[in-house]
Amino acid sequence: MARGSTRPTSRDVAQAAGVSQAAVSLVLGDKWRGRVSAATAERVREAARDLGYRPNLAARNLRLGRTRTVLLVVPALTTEFFAGVYTGASRVAAEHGFGVVLYPSPEGIGPARDPFASAQAALDGVIASSMAADALTAIRGEALPLVMLDSDPAGSLGAATVNLDIADGVRQVAEHLLSLGHRRFLHLAADVPSWTFEVRSRELASRLAGVPGTSVSTARSPISIEGAVPAAQAALSAPGPRPTAVVCDDDLLAAGVYKAARQLGLRIPDDLSVTGLDDLALATAIDPELTTVRLDAELFGERGMRALLAVLEGREPEGGDIPVRLVERGSTAPPR
């Protein structure tokens, strides 16, 4: 309708309502009580509605020196896990008038792209997964309020951390497989340098250390179904007695083990027990359904966002790891 192609500003609203720009700002910012009469306030709101006024966020951000926008840095977008993290963080953020912008460290784009160049929005703070290794150095350089997800609490140099109790998950897996009678394990580990994966290896080894007659070999693989197939195939056809159970760092790796097993003629769970970690939708789509550790991704995101809000407000973030739970399904059975 408007002739001019530019968007209406608060000044246009002021003119339409017959008041000053300051009055518009007060009314629309809900700070008018005792400063503007109810009638005038209503006139301003009406004018704003008529003109389709939307505040210019760049101007507001500049004025206020903050953006109510937070960056969530994730390693990649291809798993539903981080989708859940985003959903949870976004929900909490919305409750506090914040927005969340996603920075998936994109595969195929140059290695060290600057997240802050990509998310052109100015930022109040950052939540970063420890898996997004490339981005981390850039983040440190910004000196922004930072919350790390699944990162070494000791090595985070003061940044707040929110962690899943992965160690407990691995303990539950080990317990379950030991009680079924397994003794020879293969640990199919993620090929990504990150504290959260180191924990898995360490905890598995430590849990098995006390049990006589156990052995565990390790293979490494990129985190994808197709990527895991060759690694699993090699490890399962290596000389010497074959492992009877494969503990995977991730459900995707477990799906790769299924494929490898099919190609080797091994049947799950009769010839081989398999466990995953995540409980993706995939876990119940494959046959047999996967015994895995359920991670509550949304709660993870919520806690991350809450921690960041706490940091922004100078409070102490809530402590304590997020509990996880073994889900027993058809991919594990006693060894033959």
Place this chain on the structure above:
Amino acid sequence: MARGSTRPTSRDVAQAAGVSQAAVSLVLGDKWRGRVSAATAERVREAARDLGYRPNLAARNLRLGRTRTVLLVVPALTTEFFAGVYTGASRVAAEHGFGVVLYPSPEGIGPARDPFASAQAALDGVIASSMAADALTAIRGEALPLVMLDSDPAGSLGAATVNLDIADGVRQVAEHLLSLGHRRFLHLAADVPSWTFEVRSRELASRLAGVPGTSVSTARSPISIEGAVPAAQAALSAPGPRPTAVVCDDDLLAAGVYKAARQLGLRIPDDLSVTGLDDLALATAIDPELTTVRLDAELFGERGMRALLAVLEGREPEGGDIPVRLVERGSTAPPR
């Protein structure tokens, strides 16, 4: 190091380099040739580096009236498909100095949340999937440059569209199943009102219309593995002759059909052929591997971004649908 807690501004850099703020802006904006001596330019750059200067994006956006930031609106984050779209769009955007912000219309957050409140960044334009129905009305209201993904070219009211050639994909599926000898079909359709799904139904019906002795029934399901199971189960155990082939609107639905078939004691592909659409990683993780239509999600995202750039620059967006391709795998065979 710096005592003051606030970030250095271009004025601080100017002072450190002994020049005016304008000179800093010229040098750092790479517009200094013929205006500033090489020596001075170097001094400015050095000062900026020493102070760790980063331009305030809010101020720049306000000044320039544009943000080089684009919003990508997707229905949800849970499928790797839109992850690919994001990756492609992001790559092209980066080549042109743009950033992409993601707005996944989040499940579980109130129904009609305003994407522009969530992405607090000001925006130059929007790329929106036609599946993100809730968000669309809000987008229209903004009068921002808009590119629609997989949307009715006729009904898009002037907005540019970039489409996958889904109709051709469905034709290839129908052709494949007909040539195997199938005549009774079940169409497991997505329970989402969107042009891209209407196309699937229409095209399937139209392709089968010319072939005598064919029949197709339709069942609807939400787009998720678990959601598809009851719908598939009901449709496959309905009275009357059972369909010999199930055409699914999405790979996730196909995975649900696998589960339903297992529970009904039907074997794939002996008792039932199944096809999907997307070619997710899931497609080769399930057994038998899924015959499906491969969509090039990254190319889709790239084309979407290119179209938006064209709109922003007043050019005509490139036309033509993106080709898709049937991938024959183990889930389809002649009916018994």
Place this chain on the structure above:
DNA sequence: CGCCCTAGGTTTTACGTATAACGTGCGCTT
């Protein structure tokens, strides 16, 4: 009656950047 307080505004300023408009010397041309 003089004063202050309050309601109901307005004027002004600052946020940090990009750039248009405006100097200034100096060397070169004619």
Place this chain on the structure above:
DNA sequence: AAGCGCACGTTATACGTAAAACCTAGGGCG
């Protein structure tokens, strides 16, 4: 020798908003 353009800058201004500081009239109170 007058002038003119070029090299090298600087000064001033605008973007749109939020909010501090300021103004004014009227009523209540001592």
